[in-house]
Amino acid sequence: MDPIERLSSLFEKFPGIGPRQAQRFVQFLLRNSTSGRRKLIDALENLGGAVHQCPECMRFHAGNKKICNMCTNSERNDSQLAVVASDADLGALERSGTYRGRYFVLGGTISLASEKMSGLRIKELNMRINDLRNRYEKFGEVILAFPANPEGDATEIRLREELEQGFPLLKVTSLGRGLSTGSELEYADPETIKSALEGRR
Amino acid sequence: MDPIERLSSLFEKFPGIGPRQAQRFVQFLLRNSTSGRRKLIDALENLGGAVHQCPECMRFHAGNKKICNMCTNSERNDSQLAVVASDADLGALERSGTYRGRYFVLGGTISLASEKMSGLRIKELNMRINDLRNRYEKFGEVILAFPANPEGDATEIRLREELEQGFPLLKVTSLGRGLSTGSELEYADPETIKSALEGRR
């Protein structure tokens, strides 16, 4: 395979990128200067060296220390732990400006094909909860913050079982369902209307 | 204006219909048989005669009596009244299969331009609530079921004020907000995430 095709085939593996756009990326880089490409290569090389996975929340970060600055931040609320599927979901929760507790990135959701939790950081989650319980007396709630789709639901159900068995005194909650901002009632699905009625306040 | 253009201009006023589709409707009717058009004319004429507006819930219906069969149904839950903006929203709530209480169609939401409630059936709602209170001892909750958009929110706030002043003992609730079925956490807006966190269970 020639270098143009090889690079194009690597870009095709990027999330959401098809052959046509992969080729446009290569053309874009070819038209770019040598120093422009060098910057990209340098940034990619730094990614390996300078980025760590935080051993507490499991997210990737570029701090100087192994533990990320969110986990070392003493101003966070030590009573709550939000379990999310991915770094991107952690980012969304954080951007909402509402949640101030601790995080744990599970690394995905259950695949409905296999229904297995292999690949997910279950053991690490148990260790993280034990650690929080030992460190902070007021720690008492795990919030399962998964997407509102079948995979997210299945993960929530399985994890809730696990945690309620392993930590009987812990409060395990899930994100509320209902009308999301901008929804018309007329077009809402029955499941969402049911949640909205149950969750009325 | 010739008959083709006149009919086309009337179809253009239908919700969601532009000039191009209005013209297609006319062409469709021209290609139709005379008896096909006659059926449509008959159905339109019957609409005026056979359809009533229920004096209790204010929705349009085609029952034999003025009061609709939902309002006369003695199996409904007499403790709750859902206030909705439109007949279509009433239909969505009913299709969800969760709600079994009574209904009231307000006839719209507050327009953000005018911020006025004129045009909405406020007086009729007050009479409806008084009537339910007199008739059913267990009546005790009004559920404001408006769309999750600025107009729906404004209507909810204003109506809640009104009702809490006018009926201090009445419980006034609103539909729960949160992730709607199928939403990814990653793409959810901050407002929805905030509601989902607050409404966690």
Place this chain on the structure above:
Amino acid sequence: MDPIERLSSLFEKFPGIGPRQAQRFVQFLLRNSTSGRRKLIDALENLGGAVHQCPECMRFHAGNKKICNMCTNSERNDSQLAVVASDADLGALERSGTYRGRYFVLGGTISLASEKMSGLRIKELNMRINDLRNRYEKFGEVILAFPANPEGDATEIRLREELEQGFPLLKVTSLGRGLSTGSELEYADPETIKSALEGRR
């Protein structure tokens, strides 16, 4: 079926209208005044009486005479006849401001399922061409103006055969193919590029 459902089911037969939008139409008409609905009924009733199908070009029109004012217009170019599938296609050709010849509406295209021309106005087209030949010495070209899709292509092929057999001296042309306004070369399909290369000027 009650009057609301009956009208809704008739609107569902309109081109491009599903059950949800059909219901919105009925709600729109219910909220409308009686005189608003009366206007629509009148316009529908006039359609039958005041609209004729022109016996020359076969389009529907609302002129006082049976023959439409495009066919009686002596300023049109009598040397050309454009054969189109529908009144809407005739309208598009006319709006382009380029074509000044005569028209004939075939009433559809060949269905690829049946490959039959039944239902199309083939006999009427032959009569129309004969009539133009008798009336205008300079008449000499039939332009087959069909959509650039498989049905349009099949209709063009079959009609061209018919006309070349029936009228050996007549010039039969079809619309040019190529890049349409706004197309990127990069995303054009091979067939379009081929036409654009063949039709280069």
Place this chain on the structure above:
Amino acid sequence: MDPIERLSSLFEKFPGIGPRQAQRFVQFLLRNSTSGRRKLIDALENLGGAVHQCPECMRFHAGNKKICNMCTNSERNDSQLAVVASDADLGALERSGTYRGRYFVLGGTISLASEKMSGLRIKELNMRINDLRNRYEKFGEVILAFPANPEGDATEIRLREELEQGFPLLKVTSLGRGLSTGSELEYADPETIKSALEGRR
């Protein structure tokens, strides 16, 4: 800026990539193995070394020689030169399987803001045409194959002037316009219908 943000900001410059997708790319690479990232870095480094710009057609290629194998291919038709805006457009023309002549990549189209041809390879095109005239007696046509948009049209007009002045005996053609595959006549714009009528065959 930390390495995650730096890489993300470089991906944001890729064509069609916004901040959200740029972040997904970085997360994808973080979850990737070190050897996976190494492959991407290697492919990027090879791009500079192994890819040349062909001095005849100006496209990027990964052949062993400076001149690309399309330009050295003696089976191509030496009578025609297609001038295209980009490598991607060259690829589209080639994939259509219709064109067998020579190519020249102009490097873009005129920007309507500046109306300048600076940045386009005008001088190189003149040299290329001179070279083809000297080498091949039968060379005689330049096909301007630009997108059917205002920029493409402006480039075609300016280039046609240039070439007709500089090479009076040369035939200069442009891609045919008309209905592209799949277009409905009803929705075609007037310009396209005009071209389709003019280009009828």
